[in-house]
Amino acid sequence: MSAAVERGRAAIIGGGVIGGGWAARFALMGWEVALFDPDPEAPRKLAEVFANARLALPGLADAPLPPEGRVEIVPTISEAVHGADWIQESVPERLELKRKVYQQIQAHAPEAAVLASSTSGFKPSELQGCATWPGQIIVAHPFNPVYLLPLVELVTTDANDPALVEKAKAVLASIGMHPLHLRREIDAHIADRLLEAVWREALWLIKDGIATTAEIDDAIRMGFGLRWAQMGLFETYRIAGGEAGMRHFLAQFGPALEWPWTKLMDVPELDEALVEAIASQSDAQSGAHSIRELERIRDTNLVTILRGLKARGWGAGEVLARHDAALSEASSLPRRFDDLVDLARPIRSLERVVPADWAEADGRMSEERYSHVLGDATRRVLQIIASDCEHTPGGSFVTAEIRIRHLGQAQAGDRLHVETLVNSGEGAQLRLFHALFAGERLIATAEHALSHLGGETPAPTPPPETLAARIAALVAAHASLLRGGAASLPAETTGEG
Amino acid sequence: MSAAVERGRAAIIGGGVIGGGWAARFALMGWEVALFDPDPEAPRKLAEVFANARLALPGLADAPLPPEGRVEIVPTISEAVHGADWIQESVPERLELKRKVYQQIQAHAPEAAVLASSTSGFKPSELQGCATWPGQIIVAHPFNPVYLLPLVELVTTDANDPALVEKAKAVLASIGMHPLHLRREIDAHIADRLLEAVWREALWLIKDGIATTAEIDDAIRMGFGLRWAQMGLFETYRIAGGEAGMRHFLAQFGPALEWPWTKLMDVPELDEALVEAIASQSDAQSGAHSIRELERIRDTNLVTILRGLKARGWGAGEVLARHDAALSEASSLPRRFDDLVDLARPIRSLERVVPADWAEADGRMSEERYSHVLGDATRRVLQIIASDCEHTPGGSFVTAEIRIRHLGQAQAGDRLHVETLVNSGEGAQLRLFHALFAGERLIATAEHALSHLGGETPAPTPPPETLAARIAALVAAHASLLRGGAASLPAETTGEG
Numbered sequence: 006m007s008a009a010v011e012r013g014r015a016a017i018i019g020g021g022v023i024g025g026g027w028a029a030r031f032a033l034m035g036w037e038v039a040l041f042d043p044d045p046e047a048p049r050k051l052a053e054v055f056a057n058a059r060l061a062l063p064g065l066a067d068a069p070l071p072p073e074g075r076v077e078i079v080p081t082i083s084e085a086v087h088g089a090d091w092i093q094e095s096v097p098e099r100l101e102l103k104r105k106v107y108q109q110i111q112a113h114a115p116e117a118a119v120l121a122s123s124t125s126g127f128k129p130s131e132l133q134g135c136a137t138w139p140g141q142i143i144v145a146h147p148f149n150p151v152y153l154l155p156l157v158e159l160v161t162t163d164a165n166d167p168a169l170v171e172k173a174k175a176v177l178a179s180i181g182m183h184p185l186h187l188r189r190e191i192d193a194h195i196a197d198r199l200l201e202a203v204w205r206e207a208l209w210l211i212k213d214g215i216a217t218t219a220e221i222d223d224a225i226r227m228g229f230g231l232r233w234a235q236m237g238l239f240e241t242y243r244i245a246g247g248e249a250g251m252r253h254f255l256a257q258f259g260p261a262l263e264w265p266w267t268k269l270m271d272v273p274e275l276d277e278a279l280v281e282a283i284a285s286q287s288d289a290q291s292g293a294h295s296i297r298e299l300e301r302i303r304d305t306n307l308v309t310i311l312r313g314l315k316a317r318g319w320g321a322g323e324v325l326a327r328h329d330a331a332l333s334e335a336s337s338l339p340r341r342f343d344d345l346v347d348l349a350r351p352i353r354s355l356e357r358v359v360p361a362d363w364a365e366a367d368g369r370m371s372e373e374r375y376s377h378v379l380g381d382a383t384r385r386v387l388q389i390i391a392s393d394c395e396h397t398p399g400g401s402f403v404t405a406e407i408r409i410r411h412l413g414q415a416q417a418g419d420r421l422h423v424e425t426l427v428n429s430g431e432g433a434q435l436r437l438f439h440a441l442f443a444g445e446r447l448i449a450t451a452e453h454a455l456s457h458l459g460g461e462t463p464a465p466t467p468p469p470e471t472l473a474a475r476i477a478a479l480v481a482a483h484a485s486l487l488r489g490g491a492a493s494l495p496a497e498t499t500g501e502g
Numbered sequence: 503m504s505a506a507v508e509r510g511r512a513a514i515i516g517g518g519v520i521g522g523g524w525a526a527r528f529a530l531m532g533w534e535v536a537l538f539d540p541d542p543e544a545p546r547k548l549a550e551v552f553a554n555a556r557l558a559l560p561g562l563a564d565a566p567l568p569p570e571g572r573v574e575i576v577p578t579i580s581e582a583v584h585g586a587d588w589i590q591e592s593v594p595e596r597l598e599l600k601r602k603v604y605q606q607i608q609a610h611a612p613e614a615a616v617l618a619s620s621t622s623g624f625k626p627s628e629l630q631g632c633a634t635w636p637g638q639i640i641v642a643h644p645f646n647p648v649y650l651l652p653l654v655e656l657v658t659t660d661a662n663d664p665a666l667v668e669k670a671k672a673v674l675a676s677i678g679m680h681p682l683h684l685r686r687e688i689d690a691h692i693a694d695r696l697l698e699a700v701w702r703e704a705l706w707l708i709k710d711g712i713a714t715t716a717e718i719d720d721a722i723r724m725g726f727g728l729r730w731a732q733m734g735l736f737e738t739y740r741i742a743g744g745e746a747g748m749r750h751f752l753a754q755f756g757p758a759l760e761w762p763w764t765k766l767m768d769v770p771e772l773d774e775a776l777v778e779a780i781a782s783q784s785d786a787q788s789g790a791h792s793i794r795e796l797e798r799i800r801d802t803n804l805v806t807i808l809r810g811l812k813a814r815g816w817g818a819g820e821v822l823a824r825h826d827a828a829l830s831e832a833s834s835l836p837r838r839f840d841d842l843v844d845l846a847r848p849i850r851s852l853e854r855v856v857p858a859d860w861a862e863a864d865g866r867m868s869e870e871r872y873s874h875v876l877g878d879a880t881r882r883v884l885q886i887i888a889s890d891c892e893h894t895p896g897g898s899f900v901t902a903e904i905r906i907r908h909l910g911q912a913q914a915g916d917r918l919h920v921e922t923l924v925n926s927g928e929g930a931q932l933r934l935f936h937a938l939f940a941g942e943r944l945i946a947t948a949e950h951a952l953s954h955l956g957g958e959t960p961a962p963t964p965p966p967e968t969l970a971a972r973i974a975a976l977v978a979a980h981a982s983l984l985r986g987g988a989a990s991l992p993a994e995t996t997g998e999g
Contacts, residue, residue, distance in 0.1 A: 022744060053794070060915045061801040064857030065808055067878075068826040069833035148725040149742055150797075153804045155821045156725030181825040183724045183818070191712050195721040198707065202699040207735055210695065211783070212776055215688050219787035222734025224692040227680045228645040228653030230730030234807055235817045237719025237727065238704055245646055247519060279709050286708070290716035297550070300647075304558040306814055307650045310731055311562055313806035313859065319799060320732045321680070324652045328678040329565040336566035360561030362810065372901060376873040381564075404869060408905050418557045 010179035012036050012071065013090030016114070018082060018106060020047045022054065023123050024095035026151025028076060029058035031091070033152070034180040035071030040078050041085035048078055058152040065153070065181070082106070083113035090115075091176055093145070095123040103127070104135050111137040119173050121145035125197050128190040129162050139164045143173055146194055147182070155183040158194045226320045235306035236299075239283070240291050244299050251287040255280050309362040338385070341392040342475055348482035351424035352389065354382040354439070361417045370415040376407065379439050379451045382423040386437060387455075390479075394471050402435060402455040402468075413448035420444060426483040430476035433457040433465035438487065507676035509533050509568065510587030513611070515579060515603060517544045519551065520620050521592035523648025525573060526555035528588070530649070531677040532568030537575050538582040545575055555649040562650070562678070579603070580610035587612075588673055590642065592620040600624070601632050608634040616670050618642035622694050625687040626659050636661040640670055643691055644679075652680040655691045723817045732803035733796075736780070737788050741796050748784040752777050806859040835882070838889040839972055845979035848921035849886065851879040851936070858914045867912040873904060876936050876948045879920040883934060884952075887976075891968050899932060899952040899965075910945035917941060923980040927973035930954040930962035935984065 015031040017024050020042035028051060032038045040051065055076075063070050079085050086092050092114055096106055103122065110120060120141045122132055133139035144160035157177050161170050170186070177184040187194060193201060210216045216224070232241050239251075246254030255275065291299060314322025315329075338353055339345055345352065355378060363374045387402050415421060421443055428436035433456050441449040459466035467473060512528040514521050517539035525548065529535045537548065552573075560567050576582050583589050589611055593603055600619065607617060617638045619629055630636035641657035654674050658667050667683070674681040684691060690698060707713045713721070729738050736748075743751030752772065788796060811819025812826075835850055836842055842849065852875060860871045884899055912918060918940055925933035930953050938946040956963035964970060 022742065057797055057801055060798070061805050061858050063855035063917075064860070064914060065805060065812075065822060066826050066829055067812070067854060068829035069835055069853035070829060070855060071832070148729075150801060150804070153801060153808065154725050154728060155808075155818050156721065158721070178825075179828065181822065183720065183821045185717060185720055185724070187712065188717075189712055191710075195707060195713050195718060196725050199700050199703055199718075199722065200726060202703040203696050203735060206696055206699040208772070208776065208780075210692060211779055213688075215684065215686055216692050217787070218734075218736035218780060218783040220682060220685075221692060221696075222736050222787065223680065223682055224653065224655070225696065225730050225734035226732055227682070228651050228693050229697060230727065230732075230734065231651060232645075233722050233727030234731035235723055235727075235811060235814075237715075237722035238700060239715035239719050245519065275705070279705065282708055283705075283715060286715040290714070290719065300554055301557070302814075302816060304554055304647060304650060306811065306816055307647070308558050308562060309810035309814055310807050311650065313810045314732060314803065315562075315564070316859065317732075317799075317803055317806055319803055321652050324680045325562060325678065328675075329563050331676065332563055332565035332567060335568070338566055356566035357564060358560035358567060361558050362813065363561070372877055373870055373874040377870040380869055404908055406905060406907060408903060410903060411901055417561060420560075 010175045012074070012179075013176075014039070014088055016085040016089035016092040016110075016118075017041070017095070018085060018092065018110065019095035019097075019123075020044070020051050020078070021095060022050075022149060023147065023151060024093065025051050025054035026058070026149065027093045027095065027123070027147065029055050029152040030062065030180050030182075032074040032076045033058060033062050033070070034074075036074045036091075036180070038074060038076040039085045039087075039089070040076065041080075041082050042078070051076075051078065054152075057150070061150075062152045062181075082109045086110050086114040086118070088115065089118050092118050092120045093123060094120065098124060098126055100127060100131060103132060107132070107136050107142065111141065114141075116141070119143065119169060119176065121173065123147060126193050128192065129160050129165075130190060133162060133164055140166055140169065143170070144190075144194070145173065145177065145184070146197075148196070155181065156196065157182045157184050158196060159184040159186045160190050160194060161186070162190065227324065231307060231310055231321060232303070234310055236303060239287055240299070241303075243287050243291050244296060244303060247296060250296075251284045252280060255283060305361045308360055312360055312362055339389055342389055343393075345389065348478060349485070351426050351440070351483070351486065352386055352479075353422065354385045354389075354425040355421065355423035357381075357421050359415050359417050359419045359421060359443075364417040368416050370417070370419075372411070375409055375411065375441065375449050375451075378421060378423065378441060379407070379409065379449070379453065380404075382425055382439050382441075383437055383453050383455070386425050386427070390472055390475050394469070400457055400459045400466070400468060402457050404453065405434075405456045406454040407451060408453075409449055409451045411449050413443065413446050415443035415448055426486055427476060427479035428452065428483070428487065430473070430480050432467050435468075435476060507672045509571070509676075510673075511536065511585055513582040513586035513589040513607075513615075514538070514592070515582060515589065515607065516592035516594075516620075517541070517548050517575070518592060519547075519646060520644065520648055521590065522548050522551035523555070523646065524590045524592065524620070524644065526552050526649040527559065527677050527679075529571040529573045530555060530559050530567070531571075533571045533588075533677070535571055535573040536582045536584075536586070537573065538577075538579050539575070548573075548575065551649075554647070558647075559649045559678075579606045583607050583611040583615070585612065586615050589615050589617045590620060591617065595621060595623055597624060597628060600629060604629070604633050604639065608638065611638075613638070616640065616666060616673065618670065620644060623690050625689065626657050626662075627687060630659060630661055637663055637666065640667070641687075641691070642670065642674065642681075643694075645693070652678065653693065654679045654681050655693060656681040656683045657687050657691060658683070659687065724821065728804060728807055728818060729800070731807055733800060736784055737796070738800075740784050740788050741793055741800060744793060747793075748781045749777065752780060802858045805857055809857055809859055836886055839886055840890075842886065845975060846982070848923050848937070848980070848983065849883055849976075850919065851882045851922040852918065852920035854878075854918050856912050856914050856916045856918060856940075861914040865913050867914075867916075869908075872906055872908065872938065872946050872948075875918060875920065875938060876904070876906065876946070876950065877901075879922055879936050879938075880934055880950050880952070883922050883924070887969055887972050891966070897954055897956045897963070897965060899954050901950065902931075902953045903951040904948060905950075906946055906948045908946050910940065910943050912940035912945055923983055924973060924976035925949065925980070925984065927970070927977050929964050932965075932973060 012035040014037045017028045017040040020040050028038045129144045133142045146158040148154040174184045243251050315325040365371050424440045426438045428438045435455045437453045439451040456465040457468045509532040511534045514525045514537040517537050525535045626641045630639045643655040645651040671681045740748050812822040862868050921937045923935040925935045932952045934950040936948040953962040954965045
C-alpha cells in the first residue's frame with residue numbers, strides 16, 4: 006500500500022530539532038524539501054540534524070533506497086508551501102502563533118496539501134479554530150529523533166475529509182512511520198499523557214531525595230524500559246498474569262490502585278465494566294498467541310535488544326559486558342601463551358552458547374554466525390600468540406581469506422566450542438585451522454589465512470621475533486595432528502552431512 | 503570485582519514466575535539451588551521457566567559459562583535454607599505471610615546468609631519488623647523476566663550491616679544483575695512508582711474511550727519505549743534541551759506542569775531549588791558527553807534496537823519490515839529472470855546502506871558483515887534463477903563453501919552494491935562470483951560455491967531443468983566477462999589494498 010504513494014514535495018515550517026528531523030526523514034526517503042525558519046542559525050542546525058540522520062536512517066533499511074531528495078532553505082512561508090504535497094508545522098507551542106502561521110500557509114498552499122502540526126499538546130479542533138480551511142489541518146505528532154522513531158500520533162476531527170486522513174496515513178507509512186490514529190482528541194494525545202505522569206512522579210522522587218536523575222534513568226533502562234521497546238504495558242502484564250490471563254492479573258493487582266504507590270491518587274474505579282473492557286481488548290490484541298508463545302517472543306526480543314546494547318557498550322549492555330569480563334576471567338580457556346600447557350594439543354579457542362537472536366526462523370544458527378564465531382576464535386588465538394609481548398614493536402594480523410566448510414547445524418541454546426591448529430606461518434603469512442563443535446558434533450571446519458601488517462608500511466611484513474618463534478613452535482607441535490589432511494581432524498568425532 | 507564471588511547455594515522460597523526466574527538465574531550461573539513451594543504444580547511451572555531461561559540467558563554472554571548448578575525442589579523451608587548463602591523470598595504480597603515465612607527461615611538458616619525479599623511494595627523496615635534477626639533482611643526487587651532483565655532494586659535500612667549490603671551487591675552482580683541501591687526506602691521503591699503512574703493514566707485512557715490496550719501499547723513501543731531501553735527520562739530530555747542543556751529544557755517545559763496533561767495533578771512546584779537539583783544531577787550523570795555525542799550514541803542504540811526488532815518481525819521492527827518491502831517493490835533491482843534484460847551484464851544483486859550498528863569501534867564495517875552482505879546477494883541471485891517456477895519440483899541450494907577476498911573498507915552510511923557473475927553450474931554444483939562495492943570502490947570479491955539438494959534424499963542432486971537451463975544461459979553469457987581471471991572484474995574499477 007505504502008509503495009503506491011508518489012514521492013512529492015514537503016514544506017517544513019520551523020526547522021528546530023523536530024522540524025529538522027521531519028526534513029531529514031522526507032529528504033532521505035526521496036522527497037523534495039523546502040524549509041522555512043526565521044532563525045539565522047537554521048542552516049547550521051539543519052546541517053547537524055542531517056549529518057546525524059544520514060548516518061542512522063538509511064542503514065535502517067535492508068533494501069535499496071531512492072536517491073536523496075533536494076533540500077532548500079527558503080526565506081518565506083509562501084515559497085516553502087508553494088506546490089507542496091505535505092506541510093509540516095513545528096513552530097513553538099503557542100496557539101496564537103500557530104494560528105497566525107496557518108493564515109500565511111493557507112494563503113499560498115495548494116488546497117489538496119495536508120497541513121500537519123507537530124504539536125504535542127494542542128487538540129486539532131483548537132488549531133482548526135480560526136483557519137481559512139479547517140479541513141486541511143490535522144495533528145501529526147512525532148517523537149524525537151523524528152528520523153528514527155516510527156511513532157506518529159495522528160489526530161483528526163470531523164472537519165477533516167476521510168480521504169485526506171487516508172492520504173495522510175499513506176504518506177506517513179511511505180516514509181517509514183507508524184501513524185497511530187486516535188479515536189478522539191484529548192489534550193497531549195496518548196503518549197505524552199503517559200510521559201507526563203512519569204515525569205511528575207519522577208520530579209517528586211527527586212524533590213523528596215529518594216533518587217537522582219541517574220538512578221531514575223537506570224530504574225527505567227535496566228528494567229521496564231527494555232520491555233517497553235518491544236511490548237507495551239498491557240501485553241507485558243498479560244504475560245505476568247500467566248495462564249490465568251488478564252482478568253487474573255487485574256484481580257491480583259487491582260487493589261494496589263488504592264495504595265499510596267504514586268502521587269497520582271485520582272484513580273478510576275476498577276469496576277466490572279473497566280475490567281471487562283481491558284480484558285476483551287487484551288484478548289483482541291494478544292489472543293492469537295498463547296502465554297507461552299508470548300514469553301518466547303518477549304525473551305527473544307529482549308535477548309536481541311540486550312545483546313545489541315552490549316555491542317554498543319551502553320546501558321544494560323554495559324552490565325552484560327562487565328559480566329562477560331568476569332565470566333571470561335573465571336573460565337579455564339587459555340588467554341596467554343603460558344596457558345598452553347601442552348603445545349601438541351589443539352588450542353581450545355572458544356566456548357559459548359548460541360544466542361536466541363542468532364537463530365533463523367527455522368531455529369538454526371544463521372550462516373553468517375559461523376564466520377562470526379570463527380572470527381572470535383581467530384582473535385583469541387592471535388591474543389594468545391601476542392600475549393605478554395607489549396615490548397615488541399606494534400603491528401597486527403588482518404584477514405586475507407577465510408574458507409568455511411559447513412558440516413552440520415546448531416540451534417539457539419546449544420553449547421559451542423572451537424579447537425584450533427596453527428597450520429603454517431611463513432614470513433608475513435599465518436594459516437589457522439578451526440574445528441567448530443555444537444556439543445560433541447563437528448558442525449564446521451575453517452581455514453583462516455592472515456597477513457601481518459607492520460604499521461609503518463601498508464605492505465605485509467613478518468611479525469616480531471617472539472611472535473614468529475611462538476608460531477613456529479605451534480606449527481611444529483600441530484604438524485602431526487594435521488597429518489592425513491585437515492578435514493579428518495579432530496579424530497574423535499565425525500561431522501554430519 | 504564480581505569475579506571474586508564464589509558460586510554458592512541459593513534457597514528460593516516461593517516458585518512462581520518470580521521465584522522460578524530467580525532459580526533459573528542462579529542455577530544457570532552455576533549456583534546450587536534448593537526451592538520450596540507448597541504448590542503441587544510447582545515442578546511443572548519451574549520446568550517451564552527453566553525451558554525459557556535456558557534458551558535465553560546463557561546466550562546473552564559472549565564468554566564461557568560455568569556448568570549449570572544442580573536444582574532441587576525440597577518439601578520444607580528448613581531443608582531449602584539449610585547451608586544457604588542466599589535466600590530469596592517471593593511469596594505473595596501479604597505482610598503477615600512474609601513475616602511468618604521469615605520466622606521459619608531464620609529458625610534454620612545460617613546467620614551469614616542474605617535474606618532478600620522480592621517484594622514490589624513493602625519497605626524493608628516493614629519486613630524486618632518482627633524478625634528474629636532484622637539485620638539479615640533486605641529487599642532485592644527484580645523485574646520479570648528475572649533471568650533476563652538486569653535491574654534489581656536493593657533497599658536496605660540502618661539495621662543492615664554495611665558488609666552484608668556489600669556482599670548482596672557482589673552476589674547480584676556476579677549473576678549478571680545491576681543492583682540499584684536506594685538512598686531511602688519508600689513504598690513501591692522507584693520503578694514501580696513510575697509504572698504505577700503510567701498504569702493509572704492508562705486506565706483513565708481506556709475508561710474514557712480514548713484508546714484501547716493495543717493502541718496504548720503501540721504508543722509506548724513505537725516511540726518512547728524504544729528510547730527508554732537505552733536512556734531514561736532525564737538523559738533523553740537533556741538531549742531534547744539541545745546545546746542549552748537541562749536548565750533550558752526545564753524552563754521550556756516546566757509550565758506544562760500546570761496543564762491538564764495527565765490526571766496526576768498533585769505536582770511539585772518547579773522552584774529554583776528543584777531546577778538546580780535536577781540540572782546539577784543531570785550534569786553529573788551525562789556531562790562527560792556533549793549533546794552531539796549523546797545524540798550519536800542514542801541514534802546508534804536506536805538503530806541497533808530497531809534493526810534487532812526487524813530481524814524478529816516484531817513491534818517497531820514490523821513497521822520497518824513493511825517499509826523495506828515497499829522500498830524493494832519500488833526499486834529497479836532485478837527480481838525475476840525476465841528482469842535480466844541483457845544476460846551478458848553482471849547481475850546487480852544488492853543495493854543497501856551500511857547500518858550504524860554494523861560498524862566496529864573504529865567506524866569500519868565489521869568483517870562478518872561482508873559474509874552477511876554477500877549471502878544476501880547470493881539469495882537474490884537464487885531467487886532470480888528460481889523465479890516464476892513454482893511448477894518445478896522443490897529443492898534448494900545450500901552453501902558448500904564461501905571464499906572472501908578483502909580489498910577495502912566501508913563505513914556506516916556508505917552505499918553498497920554487489921555485481922554478480924555466474925561462474926559455473928554443472929550437475930548439483932553452482933558457483934557465483936561477487937564483486938562488492940562501497941560507492942565506486944571495490945572492497946571485496948567472493949566465490950560462493952553451492953550444492954543443490956533435492957528434498958527427497960540428503961545427497962546433492964541437479965536442479966530442475968528450467969533452472970539448469972537458466973544457469974547454463976548465465977554461465978555462457980558471463981564467460982567472456984570472466985576471461986582474464988575473476989579477480990580482474992569488473993574492469994571499470996580498481997580495488998584498494
